[in-house]
Amino acid sequence: RSQVKVELLSDRLQAGLKSRAEPKTLRSQLFAVVTHDTRRRLDQIRTPTLVVKPEQDLLVRPHHSELLLARIPGARLLSLPEAGHGCVFQCAKRVNAALLEHFASNEPAPRDG
Secondary structure (H helix, E strand, C coil): CHHHHHHHHHHHHHHHHCCCCCHHHHHHHHHHHHHCCCHHHHHHCCCCCEEEEECCCCCCCCHHHHHHHHHCCCCEEEEECCCCCCHHHHCHHHHHHHHHHHHHHCCCCCCCC
């Protein structure tokens, strides 16, 4: 089963590598990553929030999920010990189930019309 996940992830990565982003796009992405910072406003979020924490992520360190959890009022955590940056593919069933549960439990009650 693990081998299947590795193969699927490998196929997805290979497909993504066939087309390269324009250098201007890459520079813009890097600039956004380096300069965008909303940490001071996280406590203003009032929308129910599910923070996904892939424990093996090498691109976005897992402790950042803990910071989000601490700063967003009422946020809940989905920890994925075996997942990396591709957690939505590596743990698709768990992530999708958690998202469906999160959406269902936070759906507004129907209004009487």
